[in-house]
Amino acid sequence: MACDLPPHPPTRAEQLPRLPAEIFDVLIVGGGINGAVTAAALSARGIKVALAEAGDFAGKTSSSTSCLIWGGIKYLQNREFRLVRSLCKSRNRLMEAYPSAVREMRFLAALDRDAPHRPTPIYLGAWLYWLIGSRATKTPRLFSVGKLGEAEPAIQLGDMRGAVSYSDAFLPDSDARFVFNFIARTWRNGGCAINYLRVLDGTYQDKLHHTTVEDAVTGFTTTVRSRAVINACGPWTDPFNKSRGIKTRHHIVFSKGIHLVVPRVTTCNRVLSFFSYDGRPFFVFPLGDRSCVGTTDTRVAQPETEVNDDDRTTVLSNINRYLGKTLSPSDIIAERCGVRPLVVQEEPRRGVDWTELSRKHVIETDNDRRFLTIFGGKLTDCLNVGEEVVEAFGEFGIPGHEPREPWFGEPPADERDAFLAAAEKSPEPIDAARLWRRYGASAWHLLERLEANPAEAHEMFEGTGLLAAEVHYAARAEMVLSLSDFLRRRTLIEMERGLAALRDTPALGNVAQILFPDHAYQALQAYVDRGAPAPAEP
Ligand SMILES: Cc1cc2nc3c(=O)[nH]c(=O)nc-3n(C[C@H](O)[C@H](O)[C@H](O)COP(=O)(O)OP(=O)(O)OC[C@H]3O[C@@H](n4cnc5c(N)ncnc54)[C@H](O)[C@@H]3O)c2cc1C
Known part of the structure; x- marks a missing residue:
């Protein structure tokens, strides 16, 4: 072997006894992207971390995404320049830090007569996006209908006006694998991170949180003592805060999104994008040797959702229309479904376009109780979330140190x-x-x-x-x-x-x-x- 092997992480059975035995600096509740990135960022600074995930790591929203690391070109429509700038910076950092796992990906936006804009304004928007993104990717290109047909023969050209290609990034090994690698990093940093461990109730006494956790495998409960608690429950953020008596200015509302995995509908290894019947962007992206199609954006009242017949019909009719296919539900190989945890300060006013709600994240802290809540966020924004949590956590007065090596990224x-x-x-x-x-x-x-x-x-x-x-x-x-x-x-x-x-x-x-x-x-x-x-x- 040309290299000293890194040690294997401790097993679940080896980690569980730590819970009642030790006093942790922080208990992180939730093992989606927000919890995982927080655990990696804090443990790299010598903060003694315990993370509890009720199901499997990335078992909820963080394994239902479009697997895109993107600067949010569509938010330019709402003139959210600061959000786009911040997401582009995050995307660029991830592309630089993960040269193999976060890949630049070409997007081809095919624009027909029903698209909200003609190709030229979208092309100009793509250049603006490229500039906002610090010119870190390949430049945009404008395609005539003829050139579009040559570039992507699968697309129905009938009503097309042209196309624009631009770049963003993609997770070829999936969102959940990306999240898991932050969990593995937490283990390497000496942190304790356990799946199938639900956090139940808790109290705060004498500057210590006493939190009951239940092992889903054995049904046993135990108490975890920690100086601080971080709520990274994604869509379940509000009920968790309520259970702890934590009052916040921000809250979560839910936007359901689904994807369908179907046999490969194009041989090209790029993301195709269209505007769906209701004028929203709609993607076809490669997923292994299949195509993944979606997504939808539907307001729902509860975080627990599943794909229904309407969702299937919407997605399949869009793909059939643009790619001249006759895909039916029997062609569906697999489905993905989740809710975006969107952060609002109060219930959105009636009449506000649902999809215009910003996809920002917000961090709120209760310094007296050393309790921190992460609202919203995206995979793309994960490094910002990690760093902002570290900064806010600093207010709790729990000592750490500068990371001894980069807290994220692939080896050199x-x-x-x-x-x-x-x-x-x-x-x-x-x-x-x-x-x-x-x-x-x-x-x-x-x-x-x-x-x-x-x-x-x-x-x-x-x-x-x-x-x-x-x-x-x-x-x-x-x-x-x-x-x-x-x-x-x-x-x-x-x-x-x-x-x-x-x-x-x-x-x-x-x-x-x-x-x-x-x-x-x-x-x-x-x-x-x-x-x-x-x-x-x-
Ligand atoms: C359809 C769709 C497409 C998307 N596409 C993209 C994309 O391409 N790019 C992008 O950047 N973002 C995308 N997003 C947004 C992004 O995926 C989410 O915002 C992000 O994954 C949310 O992560 P999270 O950690 O906050 O939530 P989650 O991943 O849901 O994690 C929260 C975790 O907390 C756990 N939990 C809850 N209560 C408890 C408890 N009491 N005890 C222990 N654990 C608990 C849950 O089990 C869950 O695993 C998409 C979202 C959706 C829905």
Whole structure:
């Protein structure tokens, strides 16, 4: 091995006993992007962090997104220049810090007669966007209808007026994987982060929070003592604050968004965008070897939602219209559904366009009780959230130190090059760049496994690139408690293959066997029945 292997993170069973035994500087409630990035940022500064996630990491909104790291070109319409500038800066920082995991992606906005603007104003807007984004991406291009047809033969040209291409960024390994890597970083920093651990009630006495948490696997409860609490519950922010008696000026309202995964509708590896029937932007983006189509933007009263027939009809009719397809619900391979937690100061006035509500984030603190709430936010904005939380947390007077190394980002390029060079000597040919992108320095563990056991270079599900070695690694190091955790969030397999097809794949049983050698059958059954995590722990 050309490199000292980073240690494996402690397992869930090793982390759980820390909860009643230690006094933490902070308990972070919620393991979506906001909680995960907060945990990584604080733990890098020597703050003793515990994070509790009621389900799996990124199990809610943060695994239902469009996987875009974008500056929010559409917010230019509402003249939200400061928001766009801040999102573009965030996007650029992420692209720089994660050269493999956050990729520049070309967007092709095809504009027909129903689009709210003609191609030329949109082209000028794209240049403004490019300038606001510090010219960090490739320049925009204007396409005539003829050129559009050449560039993207799948698009129906009938009513088209032209197209504009511009760049933003994309998470090829998924939103949930991106979030998980902040959790893994928290573990490396010595933080305690546990999934399937619901935070119940709590009290604040003598400058300590005493919070009851319940382990969903065993049903046991315990008390976590912490100097501070951070509410990163996303759509569930308000009820959590209410349960703690915390009053805030801001609140959350919900906008439901869905995506449908369908067979590839275009061979081009770019994001296509159109204006949907109701004039809202609508995307087709590559998801592994499939296409993902969406999204919608519907106000809902509750955060618990699911895809309904209206959603399916809306999305499929849009794609059929622009790409001349005849996709029906039977073509849907998988679905994604979540609510955007949008921050408002009070209930939006009647008549305000719902989609014009800003996607900003807000941090509120109660310094007397050392309680911090994160409202709203986006994947794109995660570094700002992390840094603003660190700053606000400073007011609590809990000492930390400057990070000893960057608190986010991939390892330096020379380490990557050393890994890629070492991987070339692997007994079996492997896609080393993919491993580096997904695992960073921990990819060395996989290389070690593959050297010791070349049979683990075997691809588990044809066409997905997932190696047996990765399943073994996840079993040991990624706190996987159910097949869903692995197939839906640590990887994109369920999205690419669909639950129905997976059920008939012998590889599913093999994966269950590797992940849960003691209870593979129950895990398989729970997955097929779409249940909660299997009762026994790996
Ligand atoms: C359809 C859609 C598309 C989007 N597309 C993009 C995009 O392309 N790019 C982008 O930047 N942003 C996008 N967003 C926005 C972004 O994804 C969200 O704003 C972000 O993921 C919210 O993260 P969060 O951590 O606040 O919430 P969540 O991810 O929902 O995390 C909150 C967590 O708190 C946990 N929790 C709640 N109560 C408790 C409790 N009592 N105890 C323990 N845990 C608890 C929940 O289980 C949940 O996992 C999109 C959003 C949607 C819905």
